[in-house]
Amino acid sequence: MGAANGKVAVSTENRFEISRVAKKNLNMQEGKITKEFIVTEADTAAKLGSGTLAVLATPMLVAFMENTAMQLVADLGEGESSVGTMINVQHLKASAVGENIRCTAEITNREGRKYNFGIEAVDSSGEVIGKATHERFVVNVERFMGKLNK
DSSP states (O other): OBOTTSOBOOOOOOTTOOOHHHHTTOEEETTEEEEEEEOOGGGBHHHHTSOSSSBBOHHHHHHHHHHHHHTTOOOOOTTEEEEEEEEEEEEOSOOBTTOEEEEEEEEEEEETTEEEEEEEEEOTTSOEEEEEEEEEEEEEHHHHHHHHTO
């Protein structure tokens, strides 16, 4: 994963982009969404460097959860996006490469631009592998990105 110069190689591929195939696995109800992911070798703790085992890495579980919740913030205006500001995760069970993970996020509260979510991830046997609470804010992209250049 690391290069000889000590820098980490980062893929530009968007693992979570909803393709036509993935849309079949997207179940959305008002204020609730379920997405499915299959654990790949690239999702493992060994590949990400967060551990040494070929099991779903906690950082990838967090990314799956955050991406699922993000899909519920659908009423964005022109030039708006949402950003995650907090996530509290319990990774309860290991998942092997090839395992199908079903992630469900539900809006638990909304106050203006702030959204709160409850998230649960289960494996193909229906066992809960992770739980989370998550917070996102709707931001003006230009203003938000402009703050980075100051």
